[in-house]
Amino acid sequence: MPTDSPPPTEAMVDVDGARIWTSQQGTPSPAAGGQPPAMVMIHGGPGLWEDFGPLAEMVDDLVEVYRYDQRGSGRSDRVGPYDIATAVADLEALRKQWWQPKLILVGHSFGAALALAYAVEHPEHVAALILISGTGVDLEWKDEHKAEAAARRSPDDRNRLAELHIQRAAGVWNEEIDREFCALNWATDFADRKHDLDRAAALYRAPGPNYEMNSAMTADWARMLLDGFADRVSGIAAPVLLMNGVGDPRPLSATARLALRLPNAELAILDDCGHFPWLEQPEVTRLTLREFLSDLLDEPED
Structure with a gap:
């Protein structure tokens, strides 16, 4: 209020x-x-x-x-x-x-x-x-958090995050990719799993982290x-x-x-x-x- x-x-x-x-x-x-x-x-x-x-x-x-x-x-x-x-x-x-x-x-x-x-x-x-x-x-x-966050991700999300980590290491990066990367990482922070990805994506602000x-x-x-x-x-x-x-x-x-x-x-x-x-x-x-x-x-x- x-x-x-x-x-x-x-x-x-x-x-x-x-x-x-x-x-x-x-x-x-x-x-x-x-x-x-x-x-x-x-x-x-x-x-x-x-x-x-x-x-x-x-x-x-x-x-x-x-x-x-x-x-x-x-x-x-x-x-x-x-x-x-x-x-x-x-x-x-x-x-x-x-x-x-x-x-x-x-x-x-x-x-x-x-x-x-x-x-x-x-x-x-x-x-x-x-x-x-x-x-x-x-x-x-830290280890418990890492394990819990991983358990909350779907196999597709885990695979996509792995791809994005490879892209980042190779220097293939822009704001659109960064938004997706952040949303996938932050989605596990919400208790309500129905709308977690949308809520996580809404947190992003340019120029990013x-x-x-x-x-x-x-x-x-x-x-x-x-x-x-x-x-x-x-x-x-x-x-x-x-x-x-x-x-x-x-x-x-x-x-x-x-x-x-x-x-x-x-x-x-x-x-x-x-x-x-x-x-x-x-x-x-x-x-x-x-x-x-x-x-x-x-x-x-x-």
Whole structure:
């Protein structure tokens, strides 16, 4: 259910050699008692783009909502370096330009990892974390996810993906092929298998994923985990909402292990839902977010 807040304001912001696409919307409710923390939505991929319009509209009467395409992604400049430290530094630079002392970070998928990394590095600026469809702070989930995603594909889809991988390795690639490749990969993320391919195809935005960024960021995150990053998240004192769908091919066990490490976490498990709760179960997502924010901001629930 969209709110009556004004439409988003878009801007390109210069951050350390890159122009970053940003969007701001929402008017904090007077009932919040002073200026509440702003919400920043962090997309996944890595190397994809933000697509949080419907999600932002669920809460933009309670908090100001900022969205952005990370360096190398979407409408932002494809300029490196591509690593976790730079992504965290970019977000901190944006926070300063937005003049926001405290943030509620909403991280989806790999964006949840970036939210955790920012919270560890800048705890004084984090009011809360909302981690949607994240994968925790270990690498144990990867094999199970790979097997589950493969099991959800038809033989024809598996064969077509194999063909596309060969084409990509040979340098035979264009936007049309990329759209098909992404749709086949993302289709397994939805709990409803009847319309999964159409929904996955609708997620695509030109110029498409930044595969260089994806490889570099994924490798850097793995390095951080092997270097003991998981032990540092136990120092995050801010409230954390972990939201995952039962139908996500990524195992819930990874999120459960993360929840045990966090001193102030609550776990929301959504039935009949995959990797995109705000698209698959919008009303449940809206109510879950607003309940968490109402408690955080000491506002009446609706």
